Amino acid sequence: MPSIAEFMQDNHKTCDNDFALAEEAALSGEWEQAQNAFIIFRDEMARHFRMEKEQLFPALTAAGGPGGPVQVMLMEHEQINDLLRQLEAALSSRNSLRYAGISETLLIVMQQHNLKEEQILYPIADRLLVKDSAAMLQRMQAA
Amino acid sequence: MNIASLSTDQAPPISVPLRFFAVAPLFLVLAALMLAMSDGNPFAAAQTPALLAATHCITLGFMAMVMMGATQQILPVVIGSPLPASRWVAWLTSVPLGAGALSLCGGFMSGNARLFNLAWPLLGVAFLVFIIAAMLSLWRATAKNVTKTAILLSICALAAAVTLGILLARGFATGTALDYAALSVAHITMALGGWVMLLIVGVSYQVVPMFQITPAYPKWLSAVLAPALFAILLLNLALLLTGAEQTWIAAAGISFWLLAVCFALVTLKLQSQRRRKVADATLNFFRLGMVSLLLAALLWLVALLLPAFDMPLRLLSAIAFIAGFAMSLIQGMLYKIVPFLVWFHLFRGGVNAVKVGIPNMKEVIPERLMWWHLRLHGGTLLVALLAPWWNPAAWLAALGLLLQGILLGYAVFTGIAVYRRTLRRIELLAV
Numbered sequence: 001m002p003s004i005a006e007f008m009q010d011n012h013k014t015c016d017n018d019f020a021l022a023e024e025a026a027l028s029g030e031w032e033q034a035q036n037a038f039i040i041f042r043d044e045m046a047r048h049f050r051m052e053k054e055q056l057f058p059a060l061t062a063a064g065g066p067g068g069p070v071q072v073m074l075m076e077h078e079q080i081n082d083l084l085r086q087l088e089a090a091l092s093s094r095n096s097l098r099y100a101g102i103s104e105t106l107l108i109v110m111q112q113h114n115l116k117e118e119q120i121l122y123p124i125a126d127r128l129l130v131k132d133s134a135a136m137l138q139r140m141q142a143a
Numbered sequence: 144m145n146i147a148s149l150s151t152d153q154a155p156p157i158s159v160p161l162r163f164f165a166v167a168p169l170f171l172v173l174a175a176l177m178l179a180m181s182d183g184n185p186f187a188a189a190q191t192p193a194l195l196a197a198t199h200c201i202t203l204g205f206m207a208m209v210m211m212g213a214t215q216q217i218l219p220v221v222i223g224s225p226l227p228a229s230r231w232v233a234w235l236t237s238v239p240l241g242a243g244a245l246s247l248c249g250g251f252m253s254g255n256a257r258l259f260n261l262a263w264p265l266l267g268v269a270f271l272v273f274i275i276a277a278m279l280s281l282w283r284a285t286a287k288n289v290t291k292t293a294i295l296l297s298i299c300a301l302a303a304a305v306t307l308g309i310l311l312a313r314g315f316a317t318g319t320a321l322d323y324a325a326l327s328v329a330h331i332t333m334a335l336g337g338w339v340m341l342l343i344v345g346v347s348y349q350v351v352p353m354f355q356i357t358p359a360y361p362k363w364l365s366a367v368l369a370p371a372l373f374a375i376l377l378l379n380l381a382l383l384l385t386g387a388e389q390t391w392i393a394a395a396g397i398s399f400w401l402l403a404v405c406f407a408l409v410t411l412k413l414q415s416q417r418r419r420k421v422a423d424a425t426l427n428f429f430r431l432g433m434v435s436l437l438l439a440a441l442l443w444l445v446a447l448l449l450p451a452f453d454m455p456l457r458l459l460s461a462i463a464f465i466a467g468f469a470m471s472l473i474q475g476m477l478y479k480i481v482p483f484l485v486w487f488h489l490f491r492g493g494v495n496a497v498k499v500g501i502p503n504m505k506e507v508i509p510e511r512l513m514w515w516h517l518r519l520h521g522g523t524l525l526v527a528l529l530a531p532w533w534n535p536a537a538w539l540a541a542l543g544l545l546l547q548g549i550l551l552g553y554a555v556f557t558g559i560a561v562y563r564r565t566l567r568r569i570e571l572l573a574v
Contacts, residue, residue: 016356020418027421069223079490082497100421101505107419108483108504111353112220119286120223 004056004129005122007137011051012114015044019107026091026099034099038091042084049077051140056125059136063128069121076113083109155215155229157488157562163212163237164481164555170204170244171548177248178541186530186537189458196251197544201465202334203266204244209473210342211236211273213480214294218277221349222291224284232276240269247312259316263309270305274298289360293345293369300337300376304330322386329383331461336399337376339469341369344406346476351410354479355417355426364409368402375399393447400440407433407440424513428475431521435467455531462527471520474551478516481558482507489562492569499568507561508554516550519543 002010018041025034057070083106090099129136174197178185181193188194215233219225226232243265250258277298284291307330314321352359359365379395381387410433414426439460446456482504489501523543529536 017418020356020420024420086503097505098503101503105483105486105504107354107356108479109487115220115349115353116223119221119288123286 001134001137004125004133004136005118007140008048008051008056008122009118011044011048012118015041015048015110018044019103019110023099023103026103027096029094029096031091031094034091038087042088045080045084047143049081051143053077055136055139055143059129059132060121060125065121065124065128069116073113073117073121076109079109080106080113154219154487155225155233157484159229159233160212160216160480160484161555161559162233163208164477165552165559166237166241167205167208167212168548168552168555170200170208170241171544171551173204173245173248173548174198174200175541175543175545175548177252178537178544180252181537184530184534184537186458186527186540189454192251192254196248198465199251200244200248201470203240203247206339206465206469206473208237208240208244209477210339211240213346213476214273214277214342216480216484217346217349218280218284218294222281222284222286222288222294224280224286226276226280228276232272235272236269238269239265239272243269250312250315256316256318259312263312263316266312267305267309270301274302274305288348289365289369290345290348293341293348296369296373297338297341297345300333300341300373303380304334304338307333325383325386329380332376332379332383335461335464335469337373340403341372343469343472344369344372347406347410350476350479351413351429354419355414355423356419357413357417360409360413364405368406372399372402375402396443397447400443403436404440407436424510424517425475425479427517428471428478428520431517431524432468432471432475435463435471435524439463439468458531459528462524462530466527467524471524474516474520474547477551477555478508478513481555485558485562489565489569492566495569495572496565499565499572502561502565507558509557512550512554512557516547516554519547519550523547 018037022034022037022041025031025037053074057074061067061070083102086102087099087106090102126133177193177197177200181191183191185191185193185197212233215226215229243262246258246265247262249255250262277294281291281295281298307326310321311323311326311330313319314323314326348360348365351357375395375398379392379399382392382395411430414430417426442456442460442463446453446460449456485507486501486504489496492499492501520543523540523546526536526543527540530540
């Protein structure tokens with residue numbers, strides 16, 4: 001059984017790959033393919049955020065985890081959602097240049113966000129939730 | 144909802160890293176002027192005054208300036224622990240570093256003892272403040288990872304390099320009899336092989352997978368590389384300072400460069416496996432940097448086999464390392480960091496920022512500027528590698544450096560201007 005950190009890190013990688021596929025298609029003007037890849041990416045991101053917002057973060061703060069960093073992570077989810085909406089707009093107006101600029105921004109925002117979670121928050125979660133980690137993984141997978 | 148009010152982020156204010164990035168390009172311009180002011184070809188020998196002055200303009204005024212500014216930004220993200228008193232630390236490092244670099248270069252050009260005596264205390268203060276602040280941040284950090292280890296070791300190496308540098312500068316000023324040859328090799332090794340190499344290794348573990356979506360560095364490499372490099376450097380330092388046999392010193396050198404080759408090859412391989420295939424100037428700066436590191440290693444190893452050509456080969460190896468490896472990576476990174484910082488800090492303007500419309504990263508610094516800079520940088524590197532033999536190449540290298548300083552300075556100021564302009568619009572909306 002993976003740890004919470006390993007499971008979530010894997011899920012970040014899935015999101016990264018989906019991101020790259022959508023970006024490549026949009027920048028080469030394959031709009032239909034880009035549309036499909038973007039929907040997969042957007043939905044995977046939404047699922048990841050749900051796992052954190054509805055399951056992991058509340059359990060973490062209830063177990064005495066740090067409230068401040070959790071708030072920062074939730075704020076960054078909003079930043080990322082805002083950029084996802086802008087990407088969607090660039091996609092529907094078929095503007096590769098605009099898509100490229102927003103996706104470059106999204107990539108860095110997303111990566112530094114992931115880094116903070118992977119280096120700081122998830123290891124804390126593994127420590128504090130050690131007894132319920134199997135149940136937590138199950139609940140997150142169902143999210 | 145005001146997003147800015149929610150922010151408890153540990154990132155320092157934007158003015159902290161940007162002041163370092165804004166000043167650094169001036170030192171490239173200054174380095175070019177030092178080379179141009181030389182009597183004859185500055186690359187004709189390893190230690191001409193103009194070459195020493197220009198090198199320190201680049202390593203202190205440009206490289207250390209950017210590296211210290213970027214560390215302030217990177218530590219909170221990578222290890223979850225900011226530098227304490229970031230504004231104070233920024234003032235107390237950037238100002239004495241800039242002033243110290245200027246006086247040291249003046250000292251090399253003129254041979255004036257007073258300038259050396261002015262330089263070493265200034266540089267001592269700048270680095271001492273930075274080392275203490277960075278160590279405090281590392282000590283407080285709860286995160287444990289390979290990057291933290293590499294950064295910690297790179298700062299230890301910096302402490303050694305600075306101590307040796309101060310000894311040398313004081314020695315020049317007072318005319319003290321010292322083993323200058325051994326001490327300078329030890330200083331260069333700790334500064335470039337230690338501080339620069341280890342910091343780049345540690346940061347690469349994070350940013351290479353991050354920018355291009357590549358696999359992570361393999362554990363067999365990331366777990367041992369920085370500690371092994373550091374151990375070799377310590378051994379090398381002990382050998383140099385105790386006057387050990389050249390064979391042992393050469394063996395330490397060979398092991399260092401073989402590890403460096405390993406790092407460069409693995410990085411290039413990871414980048415070739417990247418998921419993100421879109422064209423990117425930073426990626427190319429990185430690849431040029433890694434190829435230059437391989438070249439630096441090759442030149443150094445060939446110099447061992449051909450002692451008759453020791454001088455030009457080792458000088459070329461140093462050029463490949465500083466101008467090719469370190470400068471490529473630093474410039475490539477700046478083209479990601481500056482646009483990101485501008486976007487990130489504008490986004491803190493909350494709802495009004497969203498209404499005004501924050502420029503995305505590609506609207507902060509025009510991309511074609513980065514591609515031009517990449518070509519210019521590659522060209523400058525090529526002519527610099529020809530400079531020991533061909534006088535016109537030395538002047539072309541100086542010209543290339545001058546243009547790079549101007550271009551990079553323009554790019555950073557464009558970023559700052561975009562930030563200020565957008566911020567004003569956000570504030571107007573808030574009134």
